């Protein structure tokens with residue numbers, strides 16, 4: 001599904017180049033659930049951002065189903081993000097003025113889809129993540145774990161092929177974190193969705209199909 005070849009990311013820092021990703025080569029098969037681990041600063045989030053076209057590589061290619069993502073126009077990249085990818089981040093970027101249901105509906109509304117369909121799909125997904133009785137709560141009226149689950153439901157709207165998750169259980173207690181991971185695993189199995197999950201949680205990474213370990217911008221084991 002994804003081929004990363006000779007990927008570098010550098011940032012100019014005080015007259016020098018800071019190498020954050022150093023010759024990353026990676027193949028991700030459809031339906032895999034991959035955990036990316038490594039110390040703080042290893043480059044995990046930067047890699048995830050580039051896989052999602054939220055940032056550009058300095059050098060190298062990222063192909064999705066054979067198409068080099070960085071040869072696409074900005075508009076085509078935006079469409080790729082909206083239609084093919086779901087994002088789950090630790091600080092989940094829910095809009096505070098909107099309910100759980102409205103937040104989950106947002107990505108589909110960008111596509112100008114039929115409102116009744118969108119609401120139906122979001123309601124079903126929120127039910128799957130255990131929030132059937134929290135649809136009309138705003139983020140401030142939900143617990144941290146519930147907010148995280150809303151962001152998972154939102155990421156899964158429009159049936160993405162790929163979900164990129166950066167520390168999805170990072171701010172959750174261990175019980176809620178386990179439950180969320182179990183949910184991601186179930187969705188991976190039932191829908192065949194590919195998951196790439198950055199995590200510091202050893203218990204969770206142990207349950208992945210594959211663990212990619214990063215150090216100083218390089219993959220040291222896969």
Ligand SMILES: Nc1ncnc2c1ncn2[C@@H]1O[C@H](COP(=O)(O)OP(=O)(O)OP(=O)(O)O)[C@@H](O)[C@H]1O
Nearest residue numbers: 011013018020038039040041042043044045046047
């Ligand atoms: N815009 C930027 N300019 C300069 N340096 C950056 C920039 N973005 C990230 N970095 C540096 O790149 C390195 C990798 O950052 P990244 O966020 O990918 O690490 P990480 O492995 O996800 O770490 P953590 O586990 O702490 O989230 C860090 O040392 C960071 O300081």
